């Protein structure tokens with residue numbers, strides 16, 4: 273029930289009470305005063321109740337009004353707010369519209385600017401200067417790349433150098449430590465030296481004493497030395513005598529061929545088949561069988577002379593064909609020929625299998641073997657030929673080569689070498705070796721033999 277309906281209900285009730293009172297007791301005069309008073313009070317109480325109800329209704333009514341007012345106020349406030357928002361929206365719309373206009377304008381300007389930029393770019397691309405600059409930039413870029421690589425390499429080297437430096441520093445530290453240790457050792461040694469120096473002074477004093485003693489002893493030694501010198505001289509004299517006696521002993525001894533390891537000299541050779549003979553030998557076992565050096569011996573001799581040999585054992589000589597046959601007939605021999613020109617130039621020929629036949633074979637040059645040396649092989653032509661002398665013509669032509677060349681040799685249609693001709697300085701064709709000096713006479717010749725097993 274609303275307050276308004278409640279109020280109407282209450283008022284109706286009070287008015288009913290009042291009509292009842294007036295209809296029965298109130299509208300009629302009560303003879304008693306007490307009854308009047310009580311009626312008055314009751315009437316007043318009813319009026320009071322009525323007034324209270326009225327007041328309550330008024331209060332309710334006022335409350336409703338206040339609530340309506342508050343609602344209205346709220347609605348007004350909302351309305352005001354809505355009005356403000358509407359105005360803002362309008363302003364915003366106007367601003368947006370304005371901005372859109374400006375945006376369109378700006379886009380147009382932007383398009384214009386873009387066109388301008390496109391034109392400028394085209395102009396720039398066509399410009400040679402720019403191309404040159406581009407090229408330079410490219411070159412510079414390559415240089416920069418190269419420099420970058422170089423820097424990279426240098427950085428690598430730097431890193432390596434840093435490592436090296438670290439190693440070196442460590443090495444230096446180690447060495448410093450070593451030096452310290454050595455310093456300590458040196459100090460220790462210096463002290464030792466100082467002590468030793470002191471000892472040395474003492475020893476020097478003793479040495480002085482000893483020196484005096486030594487002088488005395490030296491004098492005695494000098495005396496003894498003189499005695500020793502005298503004895504040495506005696507010993508030397510004795511040794512010389514012994515050597516002389518030994519040499520005599522050697523020369524008395526007979527050898528099958530020249531001995532090796534003995535002094536150069538004349539030795540006795542005892543070869544079965546011939547009488548003992550003397551021959552010049554050197555320490556390497558070589559026997560000289562022919563020598564020309566000064567023309568002191570005449571080589572223009574007959575068969576018997578060449579068979580037996582002639583000349584001076586220490587000068588010019590020919591050893592003899594029979595001796596050569598006996599020595600080489602059953603034992604292989606080497607032949608060594610040494611030659612020298614008058615200008616001092618010398619050369620040699622070496623044959624490794626020299627053999628001479630018997631007298632029945634006219635002392636034929638049976639074999640030479642392989643030739644080596646510096647003279648050329650000018651004896652080869654004579655290999656297999658008989659020996660001819662001025663009185664025994666065994667050559668291959670009608671005349672006698674030994675006669676025409678004043679010397680005996682192994683001839684055919686004469687020869688390319690002949691060492692037994694007449695000794696003539698400055699002339700040609702008598703003592704020659706074709707491979708060494710052609711037809712010019714030689715100043716020196718020496719033929720030597722030794723058994724192949726001599727060394």
Ligand SMILES: [Ca+2]
Pocket residue numbers: 665666667668669670671672673
């Ligand atoms: Ca002839």
